Amino acid sequence: MADEVDHYGSCHCQAVKWKVKAPRHLICIECNCSVCNKKANDHVIVEKSRFTLIQGEESLTTYTFNTHKAKHRFCKICGVQSFYIPRSNPDSIAVSPRCIDSDTLETVEKTYFDGQNWEKEMQTKAPVAL
Helix, strand or coil: CCCCEEEEEECCCCEEEEEEEEEEEEEEEEEEEHHHHHHHEEEHHHHHHHHEEEEEEHHHHEEEEEEEEECCEEEEECCCCEEEEECCCCCCCCCCCEEECCCCCCCEEEECCCHHHHHHHHHHHHHCCC
């Protein structure tokens, strides 16, 4: 991919830190499923090989529901979910562009995913990892 950089991100308290290799211009998913809607969870899905957890494994806890395929990981100190394992791509990582701390991000565009009708939407608009 053109113009890729290492973006560095974290939770609010900085206990959890990570980096992700991705373009400077990101297209993130805005989902309205029950949990994404409550958390305003816009995210970019990347292959696991592009993501590195730098610190904070011990500060993470996991929430699952329904099919338990998605692993909603968040900091147990500050409560911020800066990344998680998405149900749509369980072999990938979804990162929140809002949690990128470095000045490497130039623009963020949004694409809409109708998570309220998840099964139907997956048939026509399944997210693809970077």
